[in-house]
Amino acid sequence: MSEVKKIATRASYGAALVELGKKHPDLVVLDADLAAATQTGVFKKAFPERHIDCGIAECNMAGVAAGIATTGRVPFFSTFAMFASGRAYEQVRNSIAYPQLNVKIGATHGGISVGEDGASHQCCEDFALMRVIPGMVVACPADDIEAKALVEAAYEHKGPVYMRFGRAAVPVINDNPDYKFELGKGIVLREGKDLTIIANGLCVAASLEAAEALARDGIDAKVINMHTIKPLDEELVIAAAKETGKVVTVEEHSIIGGLGGAVCEVLSEKCPVPVKRIGVRDVFGESGPAAALLKKYQLDGDGIYSQIREFLA
Amino acid sequence: MDKLELQKTANEVRKSIVTAVHAAASGHPGGSLSSAELYTYLYFEELNIDPKDPKKPDRDRFVLSKGHTAPGYYSVLAERGFFPKEDLKTLRHLGSYLQGHPDMKHIPGVDMSSGSLGQGISAAVGMALSAKLFGDDFRVYTLLGDGEIEEGQVWEASMLAGFRKLDNLVVIVDNNNLQIDGPIDEVNSPYPIDKKFEAFNFHVINVADGNDFDQLKAAFDEARSVKGMPTAIIMKTVKGKGVSFMENQVGWHGKAPNDEQYEQAMAELEKAGEALCQK
Numbered sequence: 001m002s003e004v005k006k007i008a009t010r011a012s013y014g015a016a017l018v019e020l021g022k023k024h025p026d027l028v029v030l031d032a033d034l035a036a037a038t039q040t041g042v043f044k045k046a047f048p049e050r051h052i053d054c055g056i057a058e059c060n061m062a063g064v065a066a067g068i069a070t071t072g073r074v075p076f077f078s079t080f081a082m083f084a085s086g087r088a089y090e091q092v093r094n095s096i097a098y099p100q101l102n103v104k105i106g107a108t109h110g111g112i113s114v115g116e117d118g119a120s121h122q123c124c125e126d127f128a129l130m131r132v133i134p135g136m137v138v139a140c141p142a143d144d145i146e147a148k149a150l151v152e153a154a155y156e157h158k159g160p161v162y163m164r165f166g167r168a169a170v171p172v173i174n175d176n177p178d179y180k181f182e183l184g185k186g187i188v189l190r191e192g193k194d195l196t197i198i199a200n201g202l203c204v205a206a207s208l209e210a211a212e213a214l215a216r217d218g219i220d221a222k223v224i225n226m227h228t229i230k231p232l233d234e235e236l237v238i239a240a241a242k243e244t245g246k247v248v249t250v251e252e253h254s255i256i257g258g259l260g261g262a263v264c265e266v267l268s269e270k271c272p273v274p275v276k277r278i279g280v281r282d283v284f285g286e287s288g289p290a291a292a293l294l295k296k297y298q299l300d301g302d303g304i305y306s307q308i309r310e311f312l313a
Numbered sequence: 314m315d316k317l318e319l320q321k322t323a324n325e326v327r328k329s330i331v332t333a334v335h336a337a338a339s340g341h342p343g344g345s346l347s348s349a350e351l352y353t354y355l356y357f358e359e360l361n362i363d364p365k366d367p368k369k370p371d372r373d374r375f376v377l378s379k380g381h382t383a384p385g386y387y388s389v390l391a392e393r394g395f396f397p398k399e400d401l402k403t404l405r406h407l408g409s410y411l412q413g414h415p416d417m418k419h420i421p422g423v424d425m426s427s428g429s430l431g432q433g434i435s436a437a438v439g440m441a442l443s444a445k446l447f448g449d450d451f452r453v454y455t456l457l458g459d460g461e462i463e464e465g466q467v468w469e470a471s472m473l474a475g476f477r478k479l480d481n482l483v484v485i486v487d488n489n490n491l492q493i494d495g496p497i498d499e500v501n502s503p504y505p506i507d508k509k510f511e512a513f514n515f516h517v518i519n520v521a522d523g524n525d526f527d528q529l530k531a532a533f534d535e536a537r538s539v540k541g542m543p544t545a546i547i548m549k550t551v552k553g554k555g556v557s558f559m560e561n562q563v564g565w566h567g568k569a570p571n572d573e574q575y576e577q578a579m580a581e582l583e584k585a586g587e588a589l590c591q592k
Contacts (some may be wrong), residue, residue, distance in 0.1 A: 028446065049446065060435045060469035067439020070417070070425060072370075073447065075439075090429060091466075095436055099417050099426040 012147035014039030062091035085126035111252030122285035128257025149181035192222035209301025329388035345385030378433025379458035395422035431464025460492030475514030489552035523548025
């Protein structure tokens with residue numbers, strides 16, 4: 001088997017901004033001293049006059065982005081997920097979301113796959129934090145192709161969008177000619193009748209691996225890539241639950257309040273079926289190589305497979 | 314407008330503030346009254362705005378960073394014709410567009426939603442920066458409370474404004490010396506305010522009496538002439554100015570007058586208005 005191409009979605013973010021920047025002269029990018037890490041450095045190089053480094057001051061950056069948006073330009077502000085959704089939470093809520101300003105938040109380094117930096121920088125709460133804000137769109141792409149499509153869709157969407165990207169390189173899984181991205185629309189990647197796995201981010205590729213392993217045991221799993229957590233594709237979630245009778249959610253996020261939480265809210269009200277939430281189990285992360293962490297926290301293919309086997313037992 | 318007309322207008326704004334807060338039975342009269350001259354000067358002299366076209370692209374922007382003094386802001390907007398004065402009596406009422414704190418989505422003339430202290434100045438910096446990046450020639454003004462500058466975000470924003478040499482930005486600090494828990498120099502003193510803004514690369518103008526139109530005019534004229542750096546106008550004012558029993562009383566930061574107090578306040582303001590008419 002040939003080596004699968006791997007690209008970090010943060011790199012896709014930077015590359016997509018450069019392409020968008022060429023098309024849209026009103027696009028502005030802001031950073032907080034992390035342009036090298038968020039990979040927006042390429043935008044800075046291409047359009048230095050439209051790149052604003054706010055220094056290490058994320059709360060102000062969020063407010064500055066809001067101010068820029070009031071003048072009709074489209075700001076994308078970038079920093080780590082921890083600071084975008086955590087430190088600047090109230091600025092995002094009050095200065096951006098409450099006035100419904102057209103600000104895009106490019107949050108990189110989400111989840112435990114941040115790796116060696118450890119728990120202080122491993123944000124596993126951002127979906128939950130952002131999802132409760134009225135009018136906020138929350139998305140987490142599975143790979144390079146999806147990340148680029150998301151950035152473009154975020155630009156086209158009028159209103160605030162929170163995009164979570166990852167630090168670690170992840171396999172490209174969407175390189176097929178039929179791939180189509182639409183905010184708020186999940187994508188069925190594999191049909192199956194025994195259960196539905198709903199995943200996002202780097203957990204999509206891992207869930208596909210788990211589904212293959214389940215298939216070897218005679219278990220037929222449907223796999224949905226739910227890149228948009230809010231607005232959630234409720235129709236697809238309910239249809240899948242009706243069809244397969246069991247649902248498993250998989251995300252590189254706390255099992256509280258994220259994709260798993262969103263799916264449970266919908267299903268408990270509209271189609272109650274047994275659900276298993278796979279994710280970070282209400283704990284902080286720790287330092288270590290990304291792959292080793294994903295294995296330890298059972299978010300790799302093997303870990304997801306064995307948790308699903310337990311759920312089905 | 315000459316000085317006397319401005320004074321008469323500020324007195325009308327004060328009446329509207331007291332009326333709105335009384336009708337709301339809550340709200341913030343103290344800091345609204347201390348800034349009445351400032352609001353009046355901005356909206357009747359300084360700003361390039363058009364009440365008939367509140368969103369005209371080349372308008373000057375104003376961000377009320379100390380958003381709790383919305384009664385003062387709304388009163389001057391109404392006085393200037395952005396919306397009917399009688400609507401001020403719906404302040405803070407269920408269903409009214411006049412929210413407790415400024416809401417840009419629903420209030421004509423409001424350029425930015427605000428109220429959570431320390432955040433408005435960042436938005437103002439963003440507006441000024443956007444103008445610089447794209448070659449717009451509008452100016453941006455933002456009003457902060459002296460207690461508000463205890464917020465760290467104010468200094469994050471100021472650092473960027475100074476570094477970026479935003480000479481299209483004027484930051485005004487209403488130095489009425491009182492915050493909810495007491496005099497600002499007894500709670501967590503931000504003094505010396507002027508030295509702090511100087512250290513953040515602002516051109517600083519101290520206004521000894523921010524309730525005096527001559528001094529305000531001199532300050533804003535000077536600010537217009539400043540190139541290569543933002544301006545901070547630190548204006549000494551009297552909290553609760555114009556209503557004798559509210560002046561310099563910390564208790565009137567966020568409290569509405571009862572019916573009797575309302576009558577007394579309005580009688581004082583009517584009298585002040587009559588005195589101005591006899592000049």
